[in-house]
Amino acid sequence: MHLTQGTFSHLPELTDDEIKAQVQYALDRGWPLSVEFTDDPHPRNTYWEMWGLPMFDLHDAAGVLFEVNECRKAYPERYIRVNAYDAAKGRQTTAVSFLVNRPAAEPGFRLDRQEAADRQIRYTTHSYATGRPTGRRYADPWP
């Protein structure tokens, strides 16, 4: 299952040049960028692990791409995303957030139904990957 999260997620995978162009767009607007990674792709998991500190005072996208590549080297089998934060008064929010790396095989999600009182059904999505301990979720091949 191809994970779709964040900006551009319904487009084909961005190439490095496209990532660079998007990062440069953010830099030109004065948004600091950060790189984050995770192996828990649940859509409600908003707290990914930070790859280093957010990057301030950059002029060129090459600096961000450098960190993305370092992160890819260290965690090739994880989801990696790039966030751009708009600190402008009145905004103060993530302006762009997009995936730049994903594991080779993505097992996807299972829908759980919980029967509650009065014939209510509660739905939960469960990531198959989280059935394995963290760090080994994508290391071994998925059937």
Added chain:
Amino acid sequence: MAVNDSGPPEIPLQDGDVVDLAAERRRSGVDEVLRALDQELVGLAPVKARIRQIAALLLVDSARARFGLSTNRPNLHMCFTGDPGTGKTTVALRMADLLKRLGYLERGHLVAVGREDLVGQYVGHTAPKTKEVLKRAMGGVLFIDEAYYLYRAENERDYGQESIEILLQVMENQRQDLVVILAGYKERMDTFFQANPGMSSRIAHHIDFPGYTLSELEQIGTLMITRAGYQLSPDACATFRDYLARRRQQPRFANARSVRNAIERARLRQASRLFDSHATQVSRDDLIGIQPEDFLASRVFTQSAEDVIDHA
């Protein structure tokens, strides 16, 4: 990669085709930078000649690239050696502009750093610090002033070595993203390169900045005075020349920087001269005129060479 961005669509040219070098030259605006360099910087003839050579090489290289001849990017890391105040930072700024116009840098900004910006204070502090600086400099020029302080021979556990290793790695692997310029005194730089042969081999251009002659210093000073909106009276011209001749012989003479400081102090004295004269009316000439006594009050004229301390 960067070279191609600025050029027309990249269809490899054939044997019979020609590249309009003059048009390329106009389009890149190299000549403006070179002209500005010639006009605004006094002296430095060997430096200017060298920069012209580099500009020519890069322009010809991008023309060659269009024929599919040389595709690998030339090594552009440089080393500027020379005494303080000889214009190393200024030339580095122009160089950044030049490389951007020729399409070898994306942004063309200059990040000037020293040892304290690169080297950390405890274990594990150096690598993130150096990388942060490198990332800030990407797309432009990283100017490392007094680069030899990075290496301290007397302390083998100094964190400077770690910083040098990261620098070397990025200088090699990300040549298309940034240009590193090392600057400092000639002799100490030579010692630094002897201790770090890896650094020396990654630097393509060693440019030596000669000290200024007396008349060049005078020219620089006059330029600075005019730009600040002042004028030397005819008498003051001679005094200024005399001042420079004496100041040059003294220790801690920092070329153009000392000239600038001398002018700053002359401005102070001129202002207090007008302030203390209790004149009720001052003319425009009074306000822009610098008189001999504004220089003569300097310690350069009153003290012997040994006990003059430059307050720069």
